[in-house]
Amino acid sequence: MALGLGQLLYVLLLFINAIAILSEERFLGRIGWSAQQEPGFGDQGQSIKYKLVNLISAVRTLLRIPLIGINVLVIIYELLLG
Amino acid sequence: MYQPNAYQQQQGYDPNSYTPSPQNQKGHGSTFANSRSPPPLQHPVPQHPILNFRADAASPSPQMSHQQPQGNMNYYPQQQAGNAYPQQNSNIYSQFGFNDPAAQMGMQFAGNAMAQGTAYVEQNLNRWVNIPAVKHYFNVNNLYVINKMRILLFPWRHSPWTRMARRSDTGQMEGYAAPREDINSPDLYIPVMAFVTYVLLCGLAAGRKGSFHPEVLGFTASASLAIVFTEVLLIRLGVYLLSIPSDTSVLDLVAYSGYKFVGVIVTTAMKQLGFGGWAVYGVFLYTALSCGFFLLRSMRYLALPDAGNASTMNPQRKRRMWFLLMIAASQLLFMFVLIK
Structure with missing residues (x-):
């Protein structure tokens, strides 16, 4: 019951961090989850795997720079007040 | 004067x-x-x-x-x-x-400043929060609230679960009817009130145990809000992954997620009234099941928007049914966490 809003924020932040540090050519490409692999499938656009791959690549490209700032803020907060 | x-x-x-x-x-x-x-x-x-x-x-x-x-x-x-x-x-x-x-x-100066400040706040609030959309969810009356609570606690015999659509003059659909007119429409009044009651009830329970501290209220509110947010996030993620073409707003999901507080309040009140462990667990199971059933029926239009011609896409439909069932089953887990 100790999970409050702050902890939820941390969990989300750590999850997004985890997604954002997945390496494209070392990890995602090897297991076939690279975003560039299937550009032109018709039915592929509906599958869960395609959605996940799309989500991961979107997070990697879109959230990389905001994540730096948010992480720095959280680290400073934890150092000072945690 | x-x-x-x-x-x-x-x-x-x-x-x-x-x-x-x-x-x-x-x-x-x-x-x-x-x-x-x-x-x-x-x-x-x-x-x-x-x-x-x-x-x-x-x-x-x-x-x-x-x-x-x-x-x-x-x-x-x-x-x-x-x-x-x-x-x-x-x-x-x-x-x-x-x-x-x-x-x-x-x-006069202070009055002017107050008016300007209020206008500024309203303007800025309107930019971030869609005030008319929120007002729609609070458009309730007594009859709706009583009936909705009855449905939440005894959802087994309620027969039509579809929401009424509000149509314009030309017959085109423009959103759903307000809760005042439609018993199946989700509102935010009951969830908000149930949330506040739940927080106060937890404070009462802590007070009866002699361990009340003002922080208890904050912890409870934060934890239960976190549960609601988690549920909404999971549902949104599931909707995205299953590529369900739904136009439900987040407020709908918040409302559906907040309805579980009613059952939680009933169970907690039973516990506070001094009933034994088995009775409390029985009530908890009953309320959790009824809340799950309620969500199963009322979120059906969310998960299966194309219920009419769904037989053509069988595997996806099955997957969506599982998703819906998981939402309903997760109520048991979330309510169990809330009751603790």
């Missing part, structure tokens, strides 16, 4: 008990109410008795008794004599006659 007639009537009251610094509590209170009330109310106040009042009220008196205004009893003859009055009058003006317009200006 202030009435000069009553004042005149009180003048003949108990003339013997004159004190050099009389204090009329009633008049005192009314002048204070005057100075705090909005500026337009201050204008029609007659100047003459008010001046007397302020002089009386301003002089610091040790006697805050209920003796009625004897000072004016003496004052009035002085006015008639015409001798002492101008002196006193100028004195009063130097003390308060100047102060009065300044106070009015200040009040």
Whole structure:
């Protein structure tokens, strides 16, 4: 019951961090989850795997720079007040 | 507000008990109410008795008794004599006659600032929160609330679960009907009230155990809000991954997620009323199952929007059914966490 809003924020932040540090050519490409692999499938656009791959690549490209700032803020907060 | 007639009537009251610094509590209170009330109310106040009042009220008196205004009893003859009055009058003006317009200006200024601040807040709030959309969820009446609570606790016999669509004049659908008109529409009134009640009930439970601290309320509110947010996030993620073409707003999901507090409140109240462990677990199971059933039926349009021709895409439909069932089953888990 100790999970409050702050902890939820941390969990989300750590999850997004985890997604954002997945390496494209070392990890995602090897297991076939690279975003560039299937550009032109018709039915592929509906599958869960395609959605996940799309989500991961979107997070990697879109959230990389905001994540730096948010992480720095959280680290400073934890150092000072945690 | 202030009435000069009553004042005149009180003048003949108990003339013997004159004190050099009389204090009329009633008049005192009314002048204070005057100075705090909005500026337009201050204008029609007659100047003459008010001046007397302020002089009386301003002089610091040790006697805050209920003796009625004897000072004016003496004052009035002085006015008639015409001798002492101008002196006193100028004195009063130097003390308060100047102060009065300044106070009015200040009040008007403060009022203007308040109005501007409110407008600014509303404008900025409208930018981030869609106020009419939120108002739609609070458009409830007593009948709706009672019926909805009954459905939440006894959802088994309720038959039509589809939401009524609100149609424009041309017959096109423009959103759903308000909760006031449609029993199946999700509202936010019941979730918000149930949430607040749940937090207070947790505080009560902690108080009965003797471990109440104001932080308990904050912890409870934060934890339950976190549960609601988690559920909404998971549902959104599932909707995205299953590529369900739904146009449900987040507020719908918040409402559906908040309905579980009703069952949680019932169970917690049972626990607080001193029922045994088995009865509490029985009630918990019942409320969790009914809440799950309620969500299963009422979120069906969310998960299976194309229920009519769904037989063509069988595997996806099956997957969505599983998703819906998982949402319903997760109520058991979330409610269990909330009851602890």
